[in-house]
Amino acid sequence: MNKSTILLCSCLLWTASAFAIEKNVSSPDGKVVVAVSDEGGVPSYSVTYNGIPFLLKSPLGIETNLGNYTSQMELSSASENQALNETYQLPNIKQSHVEYQANRQVFTFSKDGKKIYDVIFQVSNRDVAFRYKLYPQKQTLCCVVLKEATGFTMPQGTTTFMCPQSKPMGGFARTSPSYETGYTPDDAIGKNGWGEGYTFPCLFRLNENGWVLISETGTDGGYCGCRLLGQENGLYTIGFPQEGEMNGNASVYPGMALPDETPWRTITLGETLAPIVETTVAFDVVKPKYEASKKYEYGKGSWSWIIGMDVSTNYEEQLRYIDFSAAMGYQSVLIDALWDKQIGYDRIEELAKYGAKKGVALYLWYNSNGYWNDAPQSPRGIMDNAIARRREMAWMKKVGIRGIKVDFFGGDKQATMQLYEDILADANDYGLLVIFHGCTLPRGWERMYPNYAASEAVLASENLHFSQGSCDAEAFNACLHPFIRNTVGSMDFGGSALNKYYNAKNEPRGSRRVTSDVFALATAVLFQSAVQHFALAPNNLTDAPAWAIDFMKQVPSTWDEVRFIDGYPGKYVVLARRHADKWYIAGISAQKETLKLKIKLPMFTAGEELQCYSDDKKLEGSVKSFKLNKKQEVEITIPENGGLVITK
16 A cells, blocks of 8 residues: 555545534433434444443444445434423333423434434433434335344443343243343353343443443334344444244344334433332333223232142132132132133133122133244144134133233244234233233333233243242342343232242142242232232132231232332342332342341331331241331341331
């Protein structure tokens, strides 16, 4: 290369840098600042909080079958700032009344003088949400997205709390991935899980500077569900589904009719964990996709399968569980797999009539299959077929079924996301609530789909039945979910067992619960889902402490407010939740040393008499009354595997 060429290249690089455009959008309080740039022709953004870098320069951009729009791009315009001030009511999330305030700004990127896409940012005092809007090119009105360059670059020294993505077509009956892997707390950046990245949401700790939670919301049948791929130097990028998902059928690349918008990428940040726990961003930036066909009833219920397994799905046992739900004041019973063979449709109708007389409705389990895995449990071949599905739902409406639990999905491809949406839309036509299991993370679905109830997408209570190791790690995992999985969407865990052993006779065999009874009460508060089917059993009416049963009769399943009090993921957590005018303070600990804290309870009045459910060192629980002091403070202790609940 001669000197003239070198000089020309240097001038071109200097020119590109000199004319790079950077635009900022900040939160209403000015603490969160997002800087958007086209330096070097590469779209990027960064995020600071109180002047401290929370996300370093991170890539933006999309590659489609119409062109590569990740480089040689120009930030051609930026809209005026639009102040958003929205209020909405949503009874099935952790905060029933939400006031969303944010600043919205649209950044347009062009290539060769043609507008390609907008990047739409909405920045609140604790959240950054952004999405792309793609425009037609020439005569094209559709495209296939081949790749997102979208990334998140974490500062050095950051540690992670994430679930690795499973490889496809593994696990039970080739049903993975189903968002059921374990967390590694405070892990180093620069890894990529088991080679396939991580499932959303993903939590990061920025040394002593604060916390960042990254997820996505607004995903429907118009796109695929995504994951986070670990790269070098603290960079994590958006990844599409794996080729092998759905037994290799359907494309990993989402198709779009243009113009169209992608799902939202969300970043929640704060100096403490309070913004992480309390965020509502997953619901703030989405809208309902259809009207509710009726006013849906949430509530509590019982579930024989978690204790009795498949053999419990018989007529006599379900009668017993209906009676049990009625005795507890619960609204439903979930009848799990194999009911079509072991009970039959005619006797399900009899159970529905019997339950209705006692104020107890039924939920019925269905297999999603389909051609995507080998799960043999029936009913099969119904929920994946529109004609069969709607015929079945018409029958359910006729006999008074309240909802369905659909299990064993095939991954995150766009075709699977469309199936979720189709099931929900059809179920709404027939007035049915929907719970998903063996499934993907919900992405704003509580607001998007009015009849959506909850999803599993976590190592849930069934693992406690199957494995003593899961029982031994119950407290550790429970101390993670309020900070990660459960903060972005309803989590159908199916826990709060009061049996000492996971079997129908509650006798010393199989998995043994190592957590306390108070722990079980606390998780009923800590784990948020508008529909709760607890792992309680009829024998608990006589073999569990009366105070525990009384509490489980009264604890709500819907909440109006949540407040973070204290905690650290995987170690301990103390939260406050409010239902109407009643507050519940719940805490659990997984630490070897007994947790000792002094906490302030401003939601109660000084001198007010409160009830405290607590454990001693032997995990023997009790309930006692005390009066809150003038400083509204209380000293609490929680032993390992123990719990605490304070309420009026």
